[in-house]
Amino acid sequence: MLEVTGLKKAFGKLTVVDDVSTTVAGGEAMGIMGPNGAGKSTFFDLLAGATRADAGTVRLAGQDISTLPTEARVEQGLARAFQIPKPFASLSVREHLELAAVAGAGLGSNEARLEAETVMDRTGLADLANETGNGLRLLDRKRLELAKALATRPRVILLDEISGGLTEHEVHELIALVLDLKTPDLAILWIEHIAHALKEACDKIMMLHLGAKIIEDTPDAVTSDSRVRELYLGAANHA
Ligand SMILES: Nc1ncnc2c1ncn2[C@@H]1O[C@H](COP(=O)(O)OP(=O)(O)O)[C@@H](O)[C@H]1O
Numbered sequence: 001m002l003e004v005t006g007l008k009k010a011f012g013k014l015t016v017v018d019d020v021s022t023t024v025a026g027g028e029a030m031g032i033m034g035p036n037g038a039g040k041s042t043f044f045d046l047l048a049g050a051t052r053a054d055a056g057t058v059r060l061a062g063q064d065i066s067t068l069p070t071e072a073r074v075e076q077g078l079a080r081a082f083q084i085p086k087p088f089a090s091l092s093v094r095e096h097l098e099l100a101a102v103a104g105a106g107l108g109s110n111e112a113r114l115e116a117e118t119v120m121d122r123t124g125l126a127d128l129a130n131e132t133g134n135g136l137r138l139l140d141r142k143r144l145e146l147a148k149a150l151a152t153r154p155r156v157i158l159l160d161e162i163s164g165g166l167t168e169h170e171v172h173e174l175i176a177l178v179l180d181l182k183t184p185d186l187a188i189l190w191i192e193h194i195a196h197a198l199k200e201a202c203d204k205i206m207m208l209h210l211g212a213k214i215i216e217d218t219p220d221a222v223t224s225d226s227r228v229r230e231l232y233l234g235a236a237n238h239a
């Protein structure tokens with residue numbers, strides 16, 4: 001579903017994404033790990049078109065989207081959920097999702113209403129349909145962030161450290177939600193610091209360090225790799 005080839009980005013002399021290639025199939029979830037500053041979020045910026053790549057191509061369902069602006073990539077089926085959800089204070093959950101369905105998936109208002117209902121059911125927000133953005137607790141704001149991405153009817157979804165600030169119990173709810181997103185027509189990419197979350201939810205994990213891909217393999221192979229343990233897990237244990 002997603003095919004990335006030779007993606008590169010430098011800010012001045014600092015190479016932040018260094019010749020990264022990978023593929024994620026429909027129905028597959030790929031976790032992305034790496035120390036702070038490894039280039040993970042910039043990698044997502046390049047996929048989403050928020051930042052222009054210096055080199056490389058991004059293909060979505062076979063189509064080259066490398067030169068498209070962000071909105072056009074969303075229309076093509078690329079959705080992104082951010083670490084810090086910023087819902088509109090006075091819009092209801094339902095209104096957020098209807099807007100996303102209209103703007104991102106190009107649905108008419110009746111279809112968008114139905115889509116909002118479907119997505120609320122999928123993400124456990126049905127009871128909060130009329131709650132406004134500023135009335136939601138953190139976990140529900142995260143659910144809404146995911147739900148907004150889903151309402152654009154994506155083929156690829158990018159999740160950037162969505163578990164930040166959650167309790168252990170809430171992280172488990174989020175993992176269940178991500179597992180539930182796995183369907184044959186959706187590819188999931190999930191940046192996360194919590195290795196066990198990626199282990200539980202992902203089919204494979206890619207590790208970035210100084211912008212370059214160090215390893216991409218099954219969660220077990222990656223978390224037991226000596227370079228990964230040294231770079232990341234060791235550091236996390238000392239944090
Ligand atoms: N717009 C920018 N201008 C200059 N440097 C940037 C910019 N965005 C990110 N960087 C630098 O790129 C590196 C990677 O950042 P980032 O992709 O946010 O890493 P990660 O998400 O893995 O923590 C960092 O050194 C960061 O300071």
Ligand SMILES: [Mg+2]
Pocket residue numbers: 040041042
């Ligand atoms: Mg980041």
